[in-house]
Amino acid sequence: MPSGNKAAAFALFVATGLAGCATAPPPPSPIVDLGTRQCPSVPDLAHPLALAFDPKEEKETTTPIGADTPCLQGDAGNSLYVVYVFPDTSVPYTVTVASNLLGGTMFAPRVVLYGEDGTPRRTFAGQDIVFRGTALSVLFRVHADERYLVVESDPRIVGRTSSEIREATMTRGATAYGRGYAIYYQIHTGSDTTLGFTYAHNGSLTVTLTPLPAK
Amino acid sequence: MFNGVRVAVLIGTALLLSACAGQPEIPFDKSTAGDIKTIGIVTMSIPDQPSVRLASDIGQSFGLIGALVDAGMESSRNSQFWAEIDGAHNPPPALFAADMAAALREHGYDVKTIDVPKRDSGFLKTYPPAADGHVDAYLDVTFIGIGYGYMAAGIGKSTPYRPFAYVNCRLVRASDQQVLMQDLVFYNPVNGTSKIVTVTADPTYTFTDFDALHADPKKARDGMDDAFRQTAEAIANLLH
Numbered sequence: 001m002p003s004g005n006k007a008a009a010f011a012l013f014v015a016t017g018l019a020g021c022a023t024a025p026p027p028p029s030p031i032v033d034l035g036t037r038q039c040p041s042v043p044d045l046a047h048p049l050a051l052a053f054d055p056k057e058e059k060e061t062t063t064p065i066g067a068d069t070p071c072l073q074g075d076a077g078n079s080l081y082v083v084y085v086f087p088d089t090s091v092p093y094t095v096t097v098a099s100n101l102l103g104g105t106m107f108a109p110r111v112v113l114y115g116e117d118g119t120p121r122r123t124f125a126g127q128d129i130v131f132r133g134t135a136l137s138v139l140f141r142v143h144a145d146e147r148y149l150v151v152e153s154d155p156r157i158v159g160r161t162s163s164e165i166r167e168a169t170m171t172r173g174a175t176a177y178g179r180g181y182a183i184y185y186q187i188h189t190g191s192d193t194t195l196g197f198t199y200a201h202n203g204s205l206t207v208t209l210t211p212l213p214a215k
Numbered sequence: 216m217f218n219g220v221r222v223a224v225l226i227g228t229a230l231l232l233s234a235c236a237g238q239p240e241i242p243f244d245k246s247t248a249g250d251i252k253t254i255g256i257v258t259m260s261i262p263d264q265p266s267v268r269l270a271s272d273i274g275q276s277f278g279l280i281g282a283l284v285d286a287g288m289e290s291s292r293n294s295q296f297w298a299e300i301d302g303a304h305n306p307p308p309a310l311f312a313a314d315m316a317a318a319l320r321e322h323g324y325d326v327k328t329i330d331v332p333k334r335d336s337g338f339l340k341t342y343p344p345a346a347d348g349h350v351d352a353y354l355d356v357t358f359i360g361i362g363y364g365y366m367a368a369g370i371g372k373s374t375p376y377r378p379f380a381y382v383n384c385r386l387v388r389a390s391d392q393q394v395l396m397q398d399l400v401f402y403n404p405v406n407g408t409s410k411i412v413t414v415t416a417d418p419t420y421t422f423t424d425f426d427a428l429h430a431d432p433k434k435a436r437d438g439m440d441d442a443f444r445q446t447a448e449a450i451a452n453l454l455h
Contacts, residue, residue, distance in 0.1 A: 094239075094240065094241070094242060096240075096409075098409065127452055127455070128455075130412050130449070130452065131412070131413045131414070131415070132407075132408075132409045132410065132411060132412055132413060133407045133408050133409040133410075133411065133413060134407075135409055137409070139240055139242040139398075140242050140244065141242060141244050141247075143246070143247075163415075164415040165377070165403065165415050165416045165418065166407065166415075167270070167366070167368040167374070167377070167403065167404070167405045167406075168368060168405060168406050169270050169271040169368055169369065169405055169406060170271075171271075188271035188272065188273075188369075189271055189369050190269075190270050190271040190367070190368025190369025190370075190374045190405070191368055191369070191373075191374065192367075192368050192369075192373060192374040192375060192377075194418075210239070210240075212239060212241075213239060
């Protein structure tokens with residue numbers, strides 16, 4: 001028994017050490033074709049993900065979307081989709097659905113809000129969805145008759161490529177040494193980067209619920 | 216003294232940006248906003264002239280003295296650029312106002328211009344009563360800090376000058392002054408965040424350095440005009 005504990009402790013030690021050395025996984029390649037996958041024509045709203053909500057501060061829920069994500073058959077083709085349920089609250093809040101850029105992969109979002117009875121109420125797509133930072137996002141308020149948030153990939157734009165120019169400034173500290181003294185100073189530099197990407201069925205979604213301040 | 220004012224403007228811009236960062240983004244919801252057909256664009260808060268700025272450079276490493284040197288150099292660039300684009304005869308504020316009105320009409324709104332004399336920077340504290348303006352809502356557009364012009368993230372050919380325009384905007388219902396939409400829209404932001412609607416720069420208008428900008432003032436002016444048009448369209452897009 002003691003030797004078993006030692007072995008377990010050793011294994012944990014090795015695992016912890018390996019985890020420390022581990023590098024972030026490479027960004028996913030864009031999935032632009034769902035092949036011959038058989039998909040239902042209506043989303044399954046029975047097992048939604050709960051959205052994190054705090055009436056005092058904004059909360060994020062991030063969901064990866066990959067080849068094993070449920071799929072949906074639509075007029076324009078198949079798509080991958082995620083279902084969330086809005087919180088039960090009387091506190092007014094905004095919802096931001098953001099598709100995060102992962103390397104050269106950008107999930108192409110289309111957002112549909114469903115009622116409790118499973119009928120679609122509103123859709124956000126096309127020009128409703130804009131860049132905020134490096135994320136492609138839509139911002140809205142939930143109506144009383146809207147219960148479920150379905151985010152699906154939009155086959156109309158999947159496969160298209162695009163690019164965004166991003167500028168940034170950085171500041172880093174440096175120290176210059178002389179005889180008997182040292183001077184600390186800051187170096188300011190800038191960067192100008194063109195991010196190329198492909199709209200895809202896969203990627204990463206972050207849904208943020210932000211309580212609105214009381215009037 | 217003049218340089219001191221420019222430094223104060225730099226500091227003021229930073230403070231204003233941080234203040235805007237805390238404001239809530241309010242999405243426009245057409246179905247609950249009421250019958251908004253006519254929008255009154257109130258006199259905008261917009262600098263008279265563009266700025267040509269380096270977002271980072273060596274001078275920033277040398278405290279106040281460096282900032283004063285930077286401010287002097289920027290002032291010189293601004294004067295030269297203003298003359299070359301013939302800004303006096305084609306005032307940018309009038310151009311942006313026209314772009315804003317056109318973009319709103321494109322989205323199906325009737326547009327009126329509402330004169331607000333002596334307005335400060337930042338949003339108006341109060342808006343005219345509905346009956347005074349004969350509009351359903353007021354669009355309040357206020358440029359942030361130096362507002363617009365050309366910006367390079369740093370020194371060197373890898374960080375070229377590109378046009379920029381930084382705007383804070385809100386739509387206020389005339390009948391009860393309720394804010395129906397509020398957001399930040401930045402064309403080509405430096406250090407853009409997820410709280411800002413960002414419009415990427417058009418690579419057509421890329422100038423490797425100030426000499427390149429100086430060498431082709433027509434293209435430089437076109438780039439600034441394009442930034443205005445796209446910024447106005449991005450604002451109007453938030454109201455569809």
